[in-house]
Amino acid sequence: MLAIRSYKEISENIEKIKKLNTRFVTNFFLNETKINQWIEDESLFTVEKGKVIFIFRKHTDFFYLYYISTDLSELFIELNNLEFPEHLDFVADIVGKADETNQISNGFQSQGFIHHETLKRMFMMKTNTVDEKDLSSEIEFATQADAKPVFDFLTQRLDKYSEQIPSIKEIQFAIDNQTLLISKNNNEIAGLLYFEKIGFTAHLKEWLVNENYRENKIGSKLIKTFFYLCNNCNRFILWVKENNDNAISKYEHYGYKKESLKDTIMVKHN
Amino acid sequence: MEKILSILNSIRPEEDFTTSEDFISDGLLDSFDLISLVSELDENFSISIDGMDINQENFKNLDAIKSLLIKNGAKL
The missing domain is CATH 3.40.630 (Aminopeptidase)
Structure with a gap:
């Protein structure tokens, strides 16, 4: 090689x-x-x-x-x-x-x-904007001190082959660019949302709530902040496991629709 | 230009390619679309775009794509 x-x-x-x-x-x-x-x-x-x-x-x-x-x-x-x-x-x-x-x-x-x-790709064209007054103070931008805990949080919960877990370097880059949102309770991560903005397209890459905080509406607060930060975007995309009906209906609730594009992940174990 | 626009619209029907000066930066085309675009341009203009020319700069707007096609021997 x-x-x-x-x-x-x-x-x-x-x-x-x-x-x-x-x-x-x-x-x-x-x-x-x-x-x-x-x-x-x-x-x-x-x-x-x-x-x-x-x-x-x-x-x-x-x-x-x-x-x-x-x-x-x-x-x-x-x-x-x-x-x-x-x-x-x-x-x-x-x-x-x-x-x-x-x-x-x-x-x-x-x-x-x-x-x-x-995985299936889902997309939506922008429909409405979010007002600053609707944002929750529980959601903040991650700082560099959060990089390693965020990496650990993701690797403990996501499938490493299919969910494109960002490396620590990519997480640090996202923190610098203010594209990593986090909610913390004391020092514990309650939830996070990681996205990329390319021109007028916003790519939602990870959106995850700690199982101990599922009742606190952290997920909805995170995505509201994401939509607010992407108020100037006109196209929103994401990838989701094609059989994850719960996630798909949640995305559909926010206006995303399924596209014809799919990603078949093949693995060779040695 | 009409033919280029129609190819772009076949790849991304929901976008307006006439108002953007930078399709990549504006998010009208992504990395998946670039590969489809190269194949579609090759086929529709009966050319083979030089691999060295496949970079984002050459696909950034209608003028850049037009210049790329001419450079690669397309008759417009």
């Missing part, structure tokens, strides 16, 4: 594959800011196999696996030839519309990956 040192190397890899076949298939989406963050963290690596370029991203104790391939048959051939280091798990997110992703996830399954979870 070779370390990726610049965004240019990613472009060169895409170019190599496109020269072989014009078209290409990939699950490596081009978010330059995020990719540059990963490069800075020295967590991106690449392996070239025939007509496929694999990209690995180290995340805590497992790797995300991405591919850039001329087509699916080449991808499955080279996936079979890929040597996976022992004692590490590999996670592949297959993102697309349902009919496009089924074939790919079946191919991964035939190469030893197992289906772990499926």
Whole structure:
């Protein structure tokens, strides 16, 4: 595995594959800011196999696996030839519309990956704004001292393969950008909400209430503050487990609707 | 421009691409959409966009996409 040192190397890899076949298939989406963050963290690596370029991203104790391939048959051939280091798990997110992703996830399954979870994307266009007077003083911006407790809070409660738990660095970045809201009781985290704003789009990434505080309406206070902070956004998106009916109905209550985009999470345990 | 707009609208029907100067920063297109957009532009203009040109700057607005297509041999 070779370390990726610049965004240019990613472009060169895409170019190599496109020269072989014009078209290409990939699950490596081009978010330059995020990719540059990963490069800075020295967590991106690449392996070239025939007509496929694999990209690995180290995340805590497992790797995300991405591919850039001329087509699916080449991808499955080279996936079979890929040597996976022992004692590490590999996670592949297959993102697309349902009919496009089924074939790919079946191919991964035939190469030893197992289906772990499926997420659906939900979205809403802005309908109304939240007034400052409706906000609760219990909700505040997280501070740098909260970074490690927030990381622990999330890792204890979320599924590490499917729920894209942010690293401590990402949490620190969110704190700097005031995109991490928290509610605390003494020193205990009662609930938190983590989001990203990209232009006029607000991405709700994590929204979690401590099971000991479920009766205190912390969740609703958090999301109200989130909507207030995103009053200038016109599009709101999030990913949710497709079978999590409780969460889906909660999001629908706030105006989110299901999209056709889904993320099938495949895991190879070594 | 009409053809580019129609491709963009097929990817994100709910957005108005005529009023934004930066589709990425304004959140009209996200990282998932960029890959679909490259494929759609390749197919509709019978070209193969150079991999080195696939960066956010080249897809930021209608003029940037037009220049990218011309650079990659599209007949507009």
